[in-house]
Amino acid sequence: MLKKMCPLQLTLAIIKPHAVKNLISLIKIKEIIVTSKFEVVRSKRKIISLGEAELFYSEHKNKFFYNRLITSMTSGPCDISILAKDNAIKDWRVIMGPTKVFKAQFEAPDSIRGQFGLSDTRNATHGSDSEESAKREIKIFFPDFDIEKWYQEHNIDNR
Ligand code: ADP
Ligand code: MG
Numbered sequence: 001m002l003k004k005m006c007p008l009q010l011t012l013a014i015i016k017p018h019a020v021k022n023l024i025s026l027i028k029i030k031e032i033i034v035t036s037k038f039e040v041v042r043s044k045r046k047i048i049s050l051g052e053a054e055l056f057y058s059e060h061k062n063k064f065f066y067n068r069l070i071t072s073m074t075s076g077p078c079d080i081s082i083l084a085k086d087n088a089i090k091d092w093r094v095i096m097g098p099t100k101v102f103k104a105q106f107e108a109p110d111s112i113r114g115q116f117g118l119s120d121t122r123n124a125t126h127g128s129d130s131e132e133s134a135k136r137e138i139k140i141f142f143p144d145f146d147i148e149k150w151y152q153e154h155n156i157d158n159r
Pocket of ligand 2 (some may be wrong): 129
């Protein structure tokens, strides 16, 4: 079978606790996901455990914001989703906007973080930054989801 011209890609998106808690933010962010043409492949609401948060953010272990990041991410339920779209990883990060909220508000006021971020830590959403990260992050929160099988079923050569 011919490969698709714009193959679908998977990414892991998280709506962080403060944004789940605020119904307006939650509804608006979900609306943005749909209107931006992402397919929600899997989704769950859960309180991330301390162990999962530490594993998920292990690359930031030595950063000054690590403790507040882990505290914030485990402070209440998150909405965690696998999203599919062509260029899902890059597109989701563009839609989220810059990591730092003042920068997001100034440079990308219509982005998710520009609209719904409260601080550099509580910046509304997470998105994987590479295919490798997406695979690692999906495995943490959706251990039963077979990524390779999904790519095969969608006729995508994911190498
Ligand atoms: P991103 O989420 O955009 O990939 P990073 O991977 O650099 O950003 O950081 C992970 C998370 O750590 C950010 O989403 C944010 O919640 C938090 N964070 C990053 N930088 C800072 C900072 N300077 N101060 C406080 N929290 C931060
Ligand atoms: Mg990151």
